[in-house]
Amino acid sequence: MIDLRLLREDPDRVRASQRARGEDVALVDSLLSADERRRSSGVRFDELRSEQKSLGKLIPKATPDERAELLKKAEQLKTDVKTAEAEQNEADEETKRLLLQLGNLVHPDVPVGGEEDFVVLETHGTIRDFAAEGFEPKDHLELGEALGAIDVERGAKVSGSRFYYLTGVGALLELALVNAAIAQATEAGFTPMLTPALVRPRAMEGTGFLGQAAENVYHLEKDDYYLVGTSEVPLAAYHMDEILDADKLPMRYAGFSPCFRREAGTYGKDTRGIFRVHQFDKVEMFSYVAPEDAENEHRRLLEWEKQWLTGLELPFQVIDVASGDLGASASRKFDCEAWIPTQGKYRELTSASNCDGFQARRLSVRMRDGKKVQPLATLNGTLCAVPRTIVAILENHQLADGSVRVPELLRPYLGGREVLEPISK
Known part of the structure; x- marks a missing residue:
């Protein structure tokens, strides 16, 4: 607030x-x-x-x-x-x-407008010219099925639409991504965390997810628990009702958790494959900092995300999200959007949000600097949303024979494997 x-x-x-x-x-x-x-x-x-x-x-x-x-x-x-x-x-x-x-105060530099009114800040990497290479790119689902990596048919049979199985190299690819992401975050000074997937109402409300975002939240009415859509929620509530010493800031955590989203209002949108799903795993960065350090920390989170996507050898752009597309808790948000060849456009893979003191006031997380006690600032940044990252890797690194080149960053986590090959081979 x-x-x-x-x-x-x-x-x-x-x-x-x-x-x-x-x-x-x-x-x-x-x-x-x-x-x-x-x-x-x-x-x-x-x-x-x-x-x-x-x-x-x-x-x-x-x-x-x-x-x-x-x-x-x-x-x-x-x-x-x-x-x-x-x-x-x-x-x-x-x-x-x-x-x-009431939503958080919008930062004065945020572009005003709706979802399409973002401003492109940077562009990185080179978009492949598949026509020049002599073949038409396949989409991630066709590639994933051929690799024995993705099974949406049985996911739908067991759980309904927008559910899936990652099988064989698909499961190994997720584990490689998670381990590589946690390794990068740990090296940057984040404390790794495995967080609860069920939280009480105050944690969900305190982070700002029971306002405009409530329609996308799963609620277990019998027990009055919420399934988290991001580990941002339990990480923000981790120090709820606590006073932290200013000299211990910043405190940085990297949470790995399953995430659950109803995806209300998106029917008919991104229904093919695993780009927009109801359950997925994610590595999330979260920072507690002094209010005066919030903007610099926001830029740092963005740099770590850019480092990650560059390591995965993905072409991407950085956008300044427009005011009408901000979540209630964010004063400003940067998204990194990776190029998806078969869609012919950039799509969101990571985001970094500055929430200033908005969540800290709601959750009563404060800092003590000498005799002064005041709310601190919280920030969050997605490092790796697994399914979308797999989509981008499969499509951008595919080869003419349907195999997929493994980015060098991930090879140590896949036993040195350089190429994922179709199981038909």
Whole structure:
């Protein structure tokens, strides 16, 4: 959540942020009104409680005639205090409810607009000219089936559409990717983490996934647990309700976990193969830093993602995501999009988000610098979303005979194998 003091001091900035996101601007005025009621009712409650305490001291010293009048007044004060407390609690709850609906403040450098209004910041690698090489590229599913690596038919039989099996070299390729990603993150100073896939409501709400993103979250109603769509959630909640020493920052974690997404609203989109699925594994970077270090950390996360994709020898571009396509918790987000030959376009493989103090306030994660205690900043960055990375590797590194060249980065994790060959061979 944003800082209420900032809302009071500069409501126009918050209105502009809501407008840039394409969200309800009237929410800002509703929140200001609720906050004013909360503060005024709090003052009223404190005044009545003070008067009640003062009266309580007078009663033992009063004469019998005075005591009767004071007791009558005390009864009325008791009623007034209860009423004022109820009004304060109601206004406080209303303020919290509205505050949780408000997205993070959009960074001033973020391009304004919708999904297609991103700005390309960088382009890396060379797109292969398959026509010049004399063959038409196959898509990842055709390649994966020939390699004995992907089985979506049985995935659908067992679990329904958008589920799959990785088999044989497909399973080995996932393990190679995960091990290589964790190795890179560890070398960069991240602590490896295996995180829970089920979290309580506060963890999910605290990271900002029960607002606009709620439709894509799986909820186990009987137990009131949520299946995480990213290890960002348990990593953000790892230090929930804690105060961290400033001199121990930054704290960096690399979480590996299964991820579950309903993919609501995407029916008919990316239905072939394993590009958009309901369950997948992912390595996620997560950082806790001092607020003044957040923007530099954001750039560092992006550099680690670029290092990863360059190591996989994939052509990709870096985009500055437009305001209307940001998640509720991000003030700014950079995506790395890899070229997918059979789609003829770049598609998102990794992302890096700066959440400033938004998640930290909701989860009560603070830092102590001397005597000062304040919210810190959290950031997250996908290093390897496994299925999409496999898609990009198979399509970009395929050879004319249907085999696939293994990037040098992954060869030590695949027993030195240089080429994945169709099982028909």
